[in-house]
Amino acid sequence: MADAASRLKSLLEQLLGAELPLRIRAWDGSQAGPPDAPALFLRNRRAVRRLLWKPGELGLARAWVAGDLEIEGDFYGALGLLSGAVWEREDSRTTLQLLRDPQIRSAVAGLVRLAGLPLPPAPPPEEIRRTRGHLHTRRTDKRAISHHYDVGNDFYEIVLGPSMVYSCAYWPGPDATLEEAQHDKLDLVCRKLALQEGQRLLDVGCGWGSMAIHAAREYGVHVVGITLSQEQAAYARKRVADEGLTDRVEIRVQDYRDVADGPYDAISSIGMAEHVGAEKYLEYAQDLYRLLTPGGRLLNHQISRRPVQDESSYELDGFIDSYVFPDGELAPVGTTVTQLERAGFEVRDVESLREHYALTLREWVANLEAGWERGVRLTSPGRARVWRLYMAACALGFERNQLGVNQVLAVRTPDSGAAGMPWRARVWK
Structure with missing residues (x-):
């Protein structure tokens, strides 16, 4: 025609x-x-x-x-x-x-x-089949994590840069480098947790080990990092060994539901809780509460969505669920706070980093575009296109306040009521 x-x-x-x-x-x-x-x-x-x-x-x-x-x-x-x-x-x-x-x-x-005909065309091979039956079992979670994180560590090095931190950075200003902003984010988490030498930290969803290494090297804590990704764990262990921190950092391939060697003095969960799911979120919060010593702190860093009038009608994002984060679920920040409180935590601080994530994503997109030919060789043209679209679309989502990301600081407050928090935790201009 x-x-x-x-x-x-x-x-x-x-x-x-x-x-x-x-x-x-x-x-x-x-x-x-x-x-x-x-x-x-x-x-x-x-x-x-x-x-x-x-x-x-x-x-x-x-x-x-x-x-x-x-x-x-x-x-x-x-x-x-x-x-x-x-x-x-x-x-x-x-x-x-x-x-x-x-x-x-x-x-x-x-x-x-x-x-013209025929209809329909077969979906591109990067699309994952939908989970049948119950979501967020140990088996289905491991499958979903593998789909997203076992793409290849070399590919993630292109996207994330030397920091190998796959979560929102904390920018001192738009002129800073991505590596500086990711360093500041890791240090912000450590300071909110008030880490001290000799303490035990559990890093849930430890990724490629950046948080565990930073906390052990800069604050002298002993860290257990857990992930469901075999590729992440292998990469993180090599980094730990190269840093000479094998006596302070242990990386495990382990589900958070199977951690049984508490208590820990602090827990960091950075960009992991999005994989937990609404049905399992209270269990997740209760498990982390159980693993903390009285007075211990949890820093839960999590993407959120805007609430809808009828929460029962909320549906997962079709593209993200099929190509990027299978079975991932986002909740409004108020829902997250409520579930943490139901588990017994006292929520002491909620900080929005929405604009920070928009800038982080734009930097990741720029990294991928700069290394496009190599990224395609390491994965496939389709997978590289998935990543470019998902990161750019999410950057717009954060810029337009359709998505949020929040650090929620919560405490397992002792029976005495002494939470051990500073009188003025924030400094406002």
Whole structure:
């Protein structure tokens, strides 16, 4: 069909009921839309079939991951425009109700004619199969963690840089380096936990060992770091040995539910609780409470989402759940605080680092783009595309206050009530 771009633009605007703010470039070389806007380049008809089969976010993501769809021009700008046109649109109608709308039916029929057959295209191989049955068993959690973290340590070195810290940095200002900001984040956690030489620290979800190494080297504590990723554990153990800290740091491949050698003086959980799940969160909090000595502190660093009016209707993000963090779940920060308190903790401080995570993610995207060819060789074109899309989209989510990240400092307060907290823990300008 000649001038496929104009036809696509018209049909998509018919579906959306609004003007499409991006330029469309189609497989036949045609273009339509604002000339100065970022462009969606649909390389082939299969891209349209993906959008038809999974309208909205997951179809777009599949087309992007498979290489059927490209973004030309400002990547963040294009994602922002797509978010407003697709992801942030509010329409409470079901698919059946939508298809009863003559305008919608006409647009879908036009897209089917344009896309051709067959339907549906197979999902790109990077997509993980959904878990059947109960979520967050030891087996399913290990599988989900392996999907995300056993991508290859060399690939993570490209994205994360020398710090090998995979969580929000703590920026003194936008001109600092990523490594400086990650150092400051690790030190912030140690100071909030009031670590002292000779104490025992449990680092839940220890990643590649950065927190464990920092706490042992700078504060003289003895650390047990646990992870479900075999690749992370091997990498972390080598780093510990290279630092000469094997007498102070032990790295285990272990589920947090199986740790039985408490009490610990402090616990850090940095970017791990997102994997726990709503159904298991109270158990997670109770397990950490049990492992702390009276007066011990927990620093829980966790991504949050905005609350919705009907929490029972909340659904996991389709792209993130299928390609990035299988079975991951986000909760509003108030829910997290409530669950920690139900487990017995006294919550003493909540600090939002939302803007810090947006800047961190942009730095990771820049690292991946700079090392793109090597990243593709180490994984696959599809997996590298997953990471670029997920990190850039999340950066926008934090910038727009659709996502948050919070450090919650909680104490297993002794029966005496003496929590051991400073009178003025924060300094405000």
